[in-house]
Amino acid sequence: MAELSDLYQDVILEHSKRPRNYRTLEAANRKAEGFNPLCGDHFTVYLEIGDGQIRDISFQGSGCAISKASASMMTQALKGKSTEEAEELFQKFHHVVTGKNGTESHDDLGKLEAFAGVSEYPVRVKCATLAWHALRAALQGEQHAVSTE
């Protein structure tokens, strides 16, 4: 069995306790909600996009340690990135948490690599990707809430 500490890595616990960019964004020109009807987790992701770049990003809501830390670290990773890079990172992150990367290195994921342990817990994949799905909906300009179900 995977050790619990593989899932609850220090960096994840730390971000879940002190989430970064945890606020509404006055200047946001995109936002989307992510909702997991199975557990009631609920996040709103705010984006300020200009010239194809994520100038600012923030989130608010409630969820478990995994979903909150994932949202927090996502906002850190994406600030200043282009929308294409954000989409690319979404794909890479998804591969990591679903274990599709195999032995491939995920160096370019940086701190987000801490979520590799999630792949051992299939029911928690939705927690790890909740805010990312909201991000994608916001990037695509969808108005309605996205659901992981």
Next chain:
Amino acid sequence: MSQPTTTSAPPRPAAGGAATASAAGTAAPSYDLERVRADFPLLAQTIHGRPLIYLDNAASSQKPRAVLEAIAGCYRDYYANVGRGVHRLAQQATTARERARETVRAFVGAASAEEIVFVSGTTEAINLVAHSYGRGRHSGLAAGDEVLVTAMEHHSNLVPWQLLCEDRGASLRVVPIDRRGELDLAALRRLLSPRTRIVAVAHVSNVLGTINPVAEIADLVHRRGAVLVVDGAQAAPHLTVDVAMLGCDFYAFSGHKVYGPSGIGALYGRAELLAAMPPWQGGGGMIEQVRFEGTTYAPPPQRFEAGTPNIEGAIGLAAALDYLTTLGLNAVAVWEGRLLQRAAERLGAIPGVQLVGSARERAGLLSFLVDGVHPHDVGTVLDGLGIAVRAGHHCAQPLMERFGVPATARASLALYNTVEEMDALARGIEKVREVFA
């Protein structure tokens, strides 16, 4: 001035004598726990290298060997379609299924086996009542009529009534609960009106464990000329159910929570009500005469059982009920009451642990919160220790809102759980607090 942290009082056992804490370490002499556990093959396994501690019984309980053998025996020895064959196997299967109906009748204390409709589970049972009784020519709701539910209902005893109300232009009204998680009976009295047609209430709450005073509610409901529908899914595994004493009009429960198979359950309906209700699904087995010009329908319960039923499920359910009644529901309630008391004491003593629901009459389960830790994370850490609990909103989102929480963790008991498992749960929660300290 800061208030001291409140912890919930330990619940009283559902029935029978309360054990003292000092005696809680040993099984009651009349209750042979080791033998009971040996009856459930699944329990003898390890999860992540640790002995399984299964505390998700309110979702689904495990099955005794008698149930496994009844299902296998049906398929192995006498399986055929029921109610439509003259050959030997068809007769055997039909007889076995009708015997199972009689077992269910006895289990719920109904007057006649014709008052027992086999369904896929509690959800289907309630939908059946909402569709058939709720839309019947004589019994159906009209615009302006009212349906009462309680604030502690599972979605399955709420959404079918919302659908019915939308369809008929009726209103859904909600009977509130108090801080302990007990139904506000004074509010129920106030909400009952000449427009009230149906009252739907859980016998035991799947989140709070509250045992609702169904007999008292039935009396109030009947004085207003309404009918009472009882969701018995969480009660049937823990309490003696007697529909005559409860005085309800409909009573629904599921096989899979009462040590039987999934995909089977039963609806009790008072004979005169069922007799006046129209079919809700059409097909084979529920007809009397079929002509293109019009069809007449079989009497209850067949009228409500269209299509080939879950034959082995009914037979497995009967085996489960036989198992439970042989063990004795009183003995089970006493044992589970001791476990519940132990768990409440141990969990209540852990700093930062809050028990959700402290009704004076409770059965079967404990919902709890660990300060600063999301219930999902509680569930994952406990799973790592081999302990299975449920984490989430438990299909009771309005109730979560009532208590101002997004979710809870829930440990729910069965007749095979042990005092040591309650202690392991408490140690597990202490571990949760360490991980997230």
